[in-house]
Each structure stands twice: as structure tokens, then as C-alpha cells.
Amino acid sequence: xxxxxxxxxxxxxxxxxxxxxxxxxxxxxxxxxxxxxxxxxxxxxxxxxxxxxxxxxxxxxxxxxxxxxxxxxxxxxxxxxxxxxxxxxxxxxxxxxxxxxxxxxxxxxxxxx
Amino acid sequence: xxxxxxxxxxxxxxxxxxxxxxxxxxxxxxxxxxxxxxxxxxxxxxxxxxxxxxxxxxxxxxxxxxxxxxxxxxxxxxxxxxxxxxxxxxxxxxxxxxxxxxxxxxxxxxxxxxxx
Numbered sequence: 001x002x003x004x005x006x007x008x009x010x011x012x013x014x015x016x017x018x019x020x021x022x023x024x025x026x027x028x029x030x031x032x033x034x035x036x037x038x039x040x041x042x043x044x045x046x047x048x049x050x051x052x053x054x055x056x057x058x059x060x061x062x063x064x065x066x067x068x069x070x071x072x073x074x075x076x077x078x079x080x081x082x083x084x085x086x087x088x089x090x091x092x093x094x095x096x097x098x099x100x101x102x103x104x105x106x107x108x109x110x111x112x113x
Numbered sequence: 114x115x116x117x118x119x120x121x122x123x124x125x126x127x128x129x130x131x132x133x134x135x136x137x138x139x140x141x142x143x144x145x146x147x148x149x150x151x152x153x154x155x156x157x158x159x160x161x162x163x164x165x166x167x168x169x170x171x172x173x174x175x176x177x178x179x180x181x182x183x184x185x186x187x188x189x190x191x192x193x194x195x196x197x198x199x200x201x202x203x204x205x206x207x208x209x210x211x212x213x214x215x216x217x218x219x220x221x222x223x224x225x226x227x228x229x
Contacts, residue, residue, distance in 0.1 A: 032216045043117075043206065043220040044157070089156060093216055100147065101218060105156045 002027040004092050006104025014112055019080050021107045023090035024072040030092040033066060033073045034101070039086045047088075048075070080111045115141045117209050119221025126197055127229055134192045134224045136207035142187035143209035147218070148180070151204040163190050197228045 003026040013019050025033075034049035050057045050064045050073065057064050061080075066073040077084055087108050091101040116139040126132050136146060145164050149157040161177075163169040163184035171177045179201075181193040190209075194201055206223040210216065 034217070036220075041223070041225075043222045045220075046217060049217070087154075100159060100162055101216075102159075103157045106154075108154070 002030055002092055002102040004090060004102050004104040006090050006107060008107060009105065010108045010110070012110045012112065013080050015080060015082060017080055019075075019077045019084070019109055019111075021075045021088055021090070021109070022072060023074070023092075023104050024070075025092040025102075026071065027092070027094070028068075028071065029094050032093050033064070034091050035062075035064060035075050036089045036091065036103075037086045038089065038106075044089060077109075080109075082111050082113050085109055085111045115209070115211070115217075115219040117143075117207065117219045117221040119207055119224060121224055122222060123225040123227070125227045125229065128198050129196055132194045132197055132226060134194075134205055134207075134226075136190045136192070136209065136221050138188045138209045138211070138219075141209075141211050143190070143211050144187065145210045146184055146190040147208045147210075148182060148190075148192050149206045149208065151206060151223075153204075157206065160192075194226065197226070199228045202226055202228045 006023045031052035036044035037047045038044040048062050048064050050066050061078045063076040087106045089106045090104040093101045118137045120135050148160045160175045161169045161171045163182050165184050165187050169182035184190040207221040208218040
């Protein structure tokens with residue numbers, strides 16, 4: 001089955017700095033890669049996703065890049081703000097009606113004012 | 114966007130009792146629902162996948178008789194933790210997906226279960 005590795009497990013940055021979280025996946029058939037943000041005690045929220053036919057996707061301060069050959073994808077957050085502090089999960093799946101998402105272990109991002 | 118409601122948000126129960134958690138899709142029909150368990154500061158661990166009208170598919174290591182899942186309609190799935198013990202204490206969270214949303218998952222707000 002799919003295995004998703006996520007690094008780092010914790011990341012501390014100063015407000016205004018950029019943050020990068022990296023994930024690798026094992027199943028070359030995976031073609032859908034979402035990122036979720038989970039604040040303490042709350043539900044995970046989808047913040048951005050990318051499909052394998054695209055190399056990069058951007059939404060305001062958030063961007064995701066995908067390297068299919070190397071089987072890794074990354075989340076980039078620019079101009080970080082304290083409210084970006086949360087746990088971020090990457091995931092991978094095969095896009096089909098019955099596929100399941102495999103999640104990485106998560107990265108706790110702390111943005112200090 | 115799609116909304117998934119989960120109840121209760123927290124529950125405290127005595128060891129040996131059963132607890133039912135409900136997961137409802139409010140504005141869409143969820144053909145597939147997933148149940149996860151999450152320990153503090155850890156990732157989401159998939160417990161089972163349920164498709165409406167059929168038996169749930171459990172992940173390896175998850176006891177189907179311990180964690181009963183019922184997906185009787187396109188908007189409701191329930192997880193019953195039977196004969197709960199302190200080691201079952203955890204954050205349980207459901208998610209739902211529909212053919213219209215494709216592979217996008219929408220999560221419930223989670224249930225914190227504490228077994229005394």
C-alpha cells in the first residue's frame with residue numbers, strides 16, 4: 001500500500017518568514033495530493049490540493065509543488081502569520097471513487113510574533 | 114462547501130459501556146464515509162471505510178466487533194465503541210466523500226472519548 005513520509009515533524013518560524021513542509025510517497029499510481037490544516041482540537045481543513053498532471057499550484061500565500069519523478073511534494077507558506085500555527089498533514093491517494101487517503105504523520109508549525 | 118456534522122463532540126463514559134458517535138453529511142449525499150482515530154500529537158489513523166448499504170471495510174488491526182460501523186443512509190454513518198475500556202480513549206473523527214466532490218474529503222468536528 002501507499003506510504004507517506006512527512007518532514008519535519010515540528011517547524012518554528014518567525015512571523016513573516018516562509019515555511020516549507022515536505023512529503024514523499026511510495027505508490028507511483030497516486031495522483032491526488034491534498035494538504036490539510038488542523039488546529040488544536042478541531043477538524044482538519046483542506047487548504048490546497050494538487051493532481052499529478054500539474055507541477056505547481058498556488059493560492060495566495062500557499063503553494064504546493066509536485067515532483068512525480070522523485071515522488072515528492074511540498075507545501076510552501078510565505079509571509080507566515082501567527083494564525084498559520086497548526087498541524088499540517090499531507091496525504092496521497094489514487095483518484096477514484098473508492099480510494100482512501102494515506103496521511104503523513106503531520107508537521108506542527110509554530111509561527112512566533 | 115460540504116458540511117459534515119459529528120456528535121457528540123465529547124463523551125465521558127464508564128468502562129464497559131458502549132458509546133455511539135454519529136456522522137452526518139448535511140448538504141450532500143456521502144457515498145463513502147471514513148472513520149479515523151487520532152492520538153494526541155499524532156496523525157489520523159484510518160480505522161474503517163464504509164459505503165452506504167454495504168458492510169464496512171476495516172483496516173488491519175481494527176476489531177470489527179469492537180468498533181461497529183453502520184452506514185444505513187447516504188447522509189448518516191455511526192460508529193459504536195462497544196464495551197469501552199480506558200485504552201479506547203481517543204479523538205475519533207469521521208470524514209465523508211461523494212461522487213460530486215471527487216476525492217476531496219470533508220471532516221466532521223471530531224469526538225473526544227474518555228473512558229474512565
